[in-house]
Amino acid sequence: MTASLDLFLLPLNRTDNLDVYSPVSVLGSPPPRRAGRGRSFDRLIVHLTFEGAVTPTPQERSKYLSFLVKTYYKASGSATAAMRGAAESLNKELLIWNREHSDKKGQLVGLLSMAVIKERRLYLLQSGPVYACLVQPDRTQYFHDEFTAGRGLGLGKATSVRFYQASLYSSDVLLLSSQYPDIWTDEYLHQVRKSTLRNTFKYLFPESIHSLDAVYIKMRTGNGQMKVMSWESVQKKIVGAKVPSGSLLDESRANFPRKLTDETVLTKTKTPGVPEEAVVKTSPKADKTKEERDKPKVFQDTVLPVTAAISRATKETLQHAIRSLTTLMKRMLPDESLFTIPSSVMLLVAMAVPIIVVVIASVVYFQRGKGALYEQNFINAQETAQQAMALDDPLVVREKWRSALEYVNSAEYYKITDESKVLREYINSALDELDIVKRVDYLPAIEERFPEKTVITKMVVADDGDLYLLNGTEGNVFHAIYTGQGYSLDKNFFCGPVTAYVVVGPLVDITLLPKGNDLDSAILGLDKEGNIIGCNPGNDAPYIEKLGIPDVGWGVSTNLTVDNTNLYVLDTEKNAVWIYWSTAGYKSTPTPFFGESSPNLNDAVDMVVHDGDLFVLHQNGIITKCTFSQINASPSYCEDPALITDPRPGYDRSATMDDSVFSKIQLLPPPDASIYLLDSQQNTMFHFSLRLRYLDRLMPKEPLKGNPATAFAVSTTRMIYLALGDQVYYAPLPW
Numbered sequence: 001m002t003a004s005l006d007l008f009l010l011p012l013n014r015t016d017n018l019d020v021y022s023p024v025s026v027l028g029s030p031p032p033r034r035a036g037r038g039r040s041f042d043r044l045i046v047h048l049t050f051e052g053a054v055t056p057t058p059q060e061r062s063k064y065l066s067f068l069v070k071t072y073y074k075a076s077g078s079a080t081a082a083m084r085g086a087a088e089s090l091n092k093e094l095l096i097w098n099r100e101h102s103d104k105k106g107q108l109v110g111l112l113s114m115a116v117i118k119e120r121r122l123y124l125l126q127s128g129p130v131y132a133c134l135v136q137p138d139r140t141q142y143f144h145d146e147f148t149a150g151r152g153l154g155l156g157k158a159t160s161v162r163f164y165q166a167s168l169y170s171s172d173v174l175l176l177s178s179q180y181p182d183i184w185t186d187e188y189l190h191q192v193r194k195s196t197l198r199n200t201f202k203y204l205f206p207e208s209i210h211s212l213d214a215v216y217i218k219m220r221t222g223n224g225q226m227k228v229m230s231w232e233s234v235q236k237k238i239v240g241a242k243v244p245s246g247s248l249l250d251e252s253r254a255n256f257p258r259k260l261t262d263e264t265v266l267t268k269t270k271t272p273g274v275p276e277e278a279v280v281k282t283s284p285k286a287d288k289t290k291e292e293r294d295k296p297k298v299f300q301d302t303v304l305p306v307t308a309a310i311s312r313a314t315k316e317t318l319q320h321a322i323r324s325l326t327t328l329m330k331r332m333l334p335d336e337s338l339f340t341i342p343s344s345v346m347l348l349v350a351m352a353v354p355i356i357v358v359v360i361a362s363v364v365y366f367q368r369g370k371g372a373l374y375e376q377n378f379i380n381a382q383e384t385a386q387q388a389m390a391l392d393d394p395l396v397v398r399e400k401w402r403s404a405l406e407y408v409n410s411a412e413y414y415k416i417t418d419e420s421k422v423l424r425e426y427i428n429s430a431l432d433e434l435d436i437v438k439r440v441d442y443l444p445a446i447e448e449r450f451p452e453k454t455v456i457t458k459m460v461v462a463d464d465g466d467l468y469l470l471n472g473t474e475g476n477v478f479h480a481i482y483t484g485q486g487y488s489l490d491k492n493f494f495c496g497p498v499t500a501y502v503v504v505g506p507l508v509d510i511t512l513l514p515k516g517n518d519l520d521s522a523i524l525g526l527d528k529e530g531n532i533i534g535c536n537p538g539n540d541a542p543y544i545e546k547l548g549i550p551d552v553g554w555g556v557s558t559n560l561t562v563d564n565t566n567l568y569v570l571d572t573e574k575n576a577v578w579i580y581w582s583t584a585g586y587k588s589t590p591t592p593f594f595g596e597s598s599p600n601l602n603d604a605v606d607m608v609v610h611d612g613d614l615f616v617l618h619q620n621g622i623i624t625k626c627t628f629s630q631i632n633a634s635p636s637y638c639e640d641p642a643l644i645t646d647p648r649p650g651y652d653r654s655a656t657m658d659d660s661v662f663s664k665i666q667l668l669p670p671p672d673a674s675i676y677l678l679d680s681q682q683n684t685m686f687h688f689s690l691r692l693r694y695l696d697r698l699m700p701k702e703p704l705k706g707n708p709a710t711a712f713a714v715s716t717t718r719m720i721y722l723a724l725g726d727q728v729y730y731a732p733l734p735w
Contacts, residue, residue, distance in 0.1 A: 004119045005168060006222030007043060010229055012204060012214045024058045025049050025178075026215045027065040028228045029073075037076035038395050043226050044072055047113040047130075047176040049213050051152070054101065054108050064090060068114070077651075079116045080163050080659040083125040084620065087112060087153065087161050091127075094154025110153035113176040115217070117168065118399065119224070120406035123659055124164040128152030131180040134166050135173040135193045140186045141166055150603070150619070158600045161620045163661040165681055167409055170221040175204075177214035374414040381407035381423055385430075394434065394650035401431050435658075436648065436694070439701040442722060442729035446480055446487045449726075456723035460512040460523060461715035466537070468495075468510060468523050469723065472710070475506020477525060479537055480728075487728075495525060495535030495542060502544050504531045509559045517565070518582075519543045526560045526569065532586065548588045550578055561667075563609035568593070570616075575601045577614060579628075595635040599624045608667035608675065610690060615642070615675065621661035623677075623692070645693040657686060657694065668714050680709045683722065704729060 011026040028045045035042070046068050050056055056064070071089045075082035090110060098107045111128035124132055124143055128150055132143040143164045150160030168174075173193045175184075183206065192203045200216055381404045388400035408424045432439065445467070450456075457472030465482040476496025480487035498504050505527040513524050513534070521534030521543050534543030547569065555573025562568070565582035569590070575598055578590035593614060603619040616624040625642035629635055641655040664678035674695070677686045685698040698720065706724030713721040718733040 004222065004224035005117065005170065006220045006224065007045075007117065007226045008218040008220065008229065009045065009227065010200065010216040010218075012212070012216055014209065014212050016211060024061040024065070025213050026228070027062075027069060028226050029069045030224075030226050032073055035073045036082070038078065038399070039073050039075070039082065040396075041118055041224075041399060042073075042079060042082075043117045043224070044069060045115040045117075045176070045215070045217065047115075047178075047213075047215050049111045049130075049178040050108055051111060052108045056108065064093070064110070067093065068112075072114070072116075077654060078656065078659050079118065079123040080125070080661065081654060081656045083114045083116060083123070083163075084159070084161060084656065086114065087125060087127055088159040091153040091157075091159040095157070098154050108154055109151060111178055112153060115174065115176065119403045120168045120410065121402065122164075122166045122168050122174070124166075125161050126164075127159065127161045131175075131177045132164075133175050133180075133184070133189065134168075135175070135189045136169065137171065137193075140189055144180070156600070156602075158603055158618075159620065160603050163621070163659070163681070165659060167406060168219055169410055169413065170219055172219040174217040174219070175214060176217070177212065179212055181209050181212065183208065370414040374411050374417075374420075377407045377411035377414075378420060378423070381405075381411060381427075385423070385427060388430070394648070398431070398434055398650075401427055401434070405431070432699075434648065436696045437699050438696055438734040440698050440720065440731045440734060441701045442704060442731045444486070445721065445728040445730040446489065448489050450478070450489075454726040456711045456726065456728065458510055459711045459713040459721050459723060459728075460510060461713050461717075461719070461721065462512060462522060463515070463716060465715070465717060465719070466522070467713075467721065467728075468512075469711070469728070470507060470510050470525075475508070475527070477507065477510060477523065477535060481537075487730075490537060493535070493537055494540075495523070495533060497527075498533065498542070498544065500544050502531055502546050504533050504544055505529060507533070508557070511561050513562060514565060524560065524562070524567075526557055528556050528558065530554045530557050530569070532560075545586060547578075547580065547586055548590055550574070550576070550590055550592070552576075558604070559607050561607060561609050563611070568607070568609050568614070570601065570604060570607050572602055572604055577601070577607070577616075591630075593626070593628055593636060597635075599626065599638050599640045605663065606665045608665050610667055610673060613690070615665060615667075617662060617665040617677070621663070622655050623662075623665075625692070642692055644688065645691070647694060660684070660686065662686070663709075664712055666712065666714060669716060672716075676712070676714050678709060678712045683709045683724070685712055685714070685720065685722075698734065 007028070009026065009028045013025065026045070026047050028043070030043050031039055031041065046065055048061070048065055048068065050061075068086045068090055071086040072082050075085050090112070094108055094110050101108075109128070111130050112126070113130050113132060114125040115132075116123040122134070126132065126143065129146070129152070130144070134141040134143070145162060150162075153159065171193065173189070175189075184204075188203070192200060195203055204214070204216065384400055384404035384407060388397050388404060391397045391400060405424070405427045408420055408427065412420050412424075428439075431437065450471075451474075453473050455472045456469045458470035460468050462468070467480040467482070467487055469478045469480065470476075471478065474496065477493075479490040479493035479495070481490055495507075496504075497506050504525075507525040508528050510523050510525045513519065513521055519534040520539070521536045523535055525533045525535065530547045530549070532543075532545055532547060536542070550571075552574060555571045555576075557569050558572050559570040560567060567580040567582070567586060569578045569580070570576075571578060577593035579593055580586045580588065580590050599616070601616065604616050604624075605619050606617040608615050612628040614624075614626040614628065616626070618624065623642040623644075624638055624640040626636055626638035626640075629637070643653040643655055644657055645653050646657065660679040660682065662677040663680040666676045666678075668674050668676060673690060675688045675690060675692070677688065678684075679686065683700055683704055687695040687697065689695060700722075704722070704724055704727075706727040709722055709724055711723040714733065715721075719730055720733050721728065721730045723729075
């Protein structure tokens with residue numbers, strides 16, 4: 001295997017101001033000899049903490065960590081599928097424990113982070129209110145979502161997880177933590193990334209932090225090794241041993257005080273090989289601890305000989321330079337009696353010349369250094385691509401191509417060349433063929449600026465091409481008109497919170513209404529209290545109504561959709577889907593989609609309906625498919641989870657798709673009835689048949705500027721739309 005990243009793990013734990021040197025919340029593991037298919041190159045890091053009235057023993061914590069690692073490496077398939085399976089297994093274990101110990105006060109809740117590193121790619125799973133951040137030279141990526149964090153593991157049958165992905169480079173720092181201190185700002189974390197390992201604890205755990213459980217992971221170019229270290233061992237190694245220069249435990253700066261304190265005095269002490277006037281000694285106070293007294297001794301024994309040697313060498317160099325420069329200029333000039341230059345000027349020239357030489361040498365060094373790094377990563381990319389072409393196993397081939405692409409990313413971090421562009425295009429073509437990918441050339445759809453803090457969370461497209469966009473921040477809707485050269489915002493359109501005989505709050509979802517509907521509206525909006533508003537361009541008086549109240553009352557309505565003129569409303573609090581038949585009107589009491597038995601909908605985030613078939617998308621990216629029935633002898637039934645049929649070589653039916661986590665779902669109506677799912681983190685749309693057979697996926701041809709995707713839409717006129725916060729793009733749908 002070509003050069004990969006070495007991982008250095010440092011668990012960090014402080015409990016009630018006490019630093020714990022051997023925390024039992026972290027376990028790092030390379031792949032075992034006998035790993036499941038697709039696990040051979042995976043390195044796993046697990047960070048597991050607990051909250052609740054009951055605290056597991058260290059032995060129990062160790063057992064749970066080992067259980068997660070074994071479960072992960074036994075699984076086959078994608079990394080996210082294996083991580084999800086491990087999290088679900090642990091959830092079952094903790095749920096059993098809580099039920100068996102229900103007589104005790106409180107419950108045991110697991111807060112889990114799982115990080116998988118495949119060469120230079122990070123796959124991250126989180127369950128519960130945990131945090132992660134990836135500190136890189138040019139940015140810091142934060143991985144946390146308070147709205148979808150969930151409560152953790154062990155509280156119910158459903159396992160709430162979320163996934164993230166990122167590229168990794170040498171010198172990156174990954175932090176996994178159960179809390180996130182306010183002091184960890186961007187600037188602060190970049191100082192941590194640049195600091196030595198010994199200073200890491202001081203930076204991450206200042207005295208203001210009383211309790212925290214985290215793990216610090218440092219990346220270094222190497223051959224894929226992983227090393228877990230304790231803070232205690234790091235201290236011993238740094239203080240008592242010599243460490244190779246440039247290594248992670250480089251002590252060259254860790255032991256050097258930034259400046260001399262007021263207690264520092266100059267004395268004349270004979271030190272072999274060092275001028276007497278260059279020695280510094282610190283006078284310790286009587287009340288200082290042994291550790292405090294040792295610090296000046298390290299400074300005296302380590303820094304001063306180096307400083308003195310540098311001073312002496314500099315002095316001798318300047319004197320020699322002055323003499324040489326004087327002799328040279330006397331020989332060059334015809335009349336040395338006319339040439340008298342003050343010594344101060346000669347000194348200035350002598351000092352300037354070596355500085356200029358050093359500057360020029362530094363520029364050359366950094367240019368060549370970057371060139372060398374580019375060349376090494378580019379060669380690694382070529383070698384990995386050649387390995388991919390020589391292999392037969394589709395799963396291994398895919399991983400090799402992905403690794404080659406990561407090496408190209410690393411090479412182009414230093415510079416972009418025609419050769420790197422060609423290689424990137426070749427690798428992307430190979431991956432696209434394997435994964436049935438169609439590239440999309442997006443263009444900005446709306447040049448006008450939206451109001452500040454706008455985040456588009458839902459889009460629907462009318463048959464005439466008009467675009468309706470839900471602003472998740474304020475709960476109002478924008479209307480954009482197609483002009484032939486993009487879209488223009490309709491300044492006169494209103495649809496959103498309104499106070500009338502029915503108070504409509506911020507809208508949580510919108511759906512397109514069929515033409516000629518009784519509401520004379522183009523779209524229908526819903527708030528969380530079950531109130532609806534029908535809006536139409538040019539109509540100043542929107543339709544406002546309160547939906548009929550279910551027999552069990554309203555919980556929290558989160559989504560709505562229309563199928564054959566009937567309205568479906570998702571109520572996550574009541575774990576129900578309500579059907580409002582168009583023949584009875586929206587004021588009538590709704591019919592529950594499910595009978596006595598229903599799937600868990602508490603974590604549902606989106607839904608669509610086609611001819612009575614309900615597709616519910618959950619927070620963890622899993623789909624539940626249900627078919628409606630009003631026959632008592634044959635009630636509504638569900639496939640939970642619904643399995644995706646993947647026709648690609650090396651794949652089979654599964655509840656997940658590669659390493660993707662779906663966040664939005666949309667139904668494309670006939671004649672090309674099918675389902676689209678959005679992977680927000682990759683700005684990618686996945687296309688499936690109504691039987692959930694994978695057809696293809698749509699990926700941007702070039703990276704899009706903005707945040708991860710927040711909404712998408714596909715029109716019957718074969719146009720696709722993608723929103724990244726307040727940036728909206730569109731493109732023709734590829735054939």
